[in-house]
Amino acid sequence: MGVYDSLHVKDICPNCHEEIEYCFKTKEFGLSYADYYVGDYVDKADTNYFLQVDDDCPKCGHNRVAYIEIKKGQWIRTLSKETLDEELKRVALMKKIKKVESVIAELPEEWIDVVEDHLDYIICKCTGEI
Known part of the structure; x- marks a missing residue:
């Protein structure tokens, strides 16, 4: 044993x-x-x-x-395996969202309105999910 x-x-x-x-x-x-x-x-x-x-x-x-x-x-x-897979996807998505947040924080102020108008599209392009 x-x-x-x-x-x-x-x-x-x-x-x-x-x-x-x-x-x-x-x-x-x-x-x-x-x-x-x-x-x-x-x-x-x-x-x-x-x-x-x-x-x-x-x-x-x-x-x-x-x-x-x-x-x-x-x-x-x-x-469980299924819960682990979901957790790993969530963690990866959160990392991508943090990256998007840091990029937005560095944008010039005049671009903020444009980003706000297209935020869903930007998130989809950066993360592959809405």
Whole structure:
């Protein structure tokens, strides 16, 4: 079996729709046989990342893949693949919007009315979304 840390999370099985306490196993945090829960500091490094984990539902056997979000070493939340994909798109879009904001902030004042009149178009061109 080996040495693992355990990440405990209650979630709904996407297959049988029962509330399950999953116990995701990982060797990511230093192999200390530790038990972790959402909110715990799991990584001593001050880093941000997503850790992919999986476990089988004890009721129906469905393999549940999840993504543990780590921010500054703390386990913030657990995401499904679909939620992770949406989150990554949202983060990318927010970066593009910040870029648009910084460009607008640097425009000469006489251009502000033109930008305001065409803001939806500008955002669409810069981000690919309205």
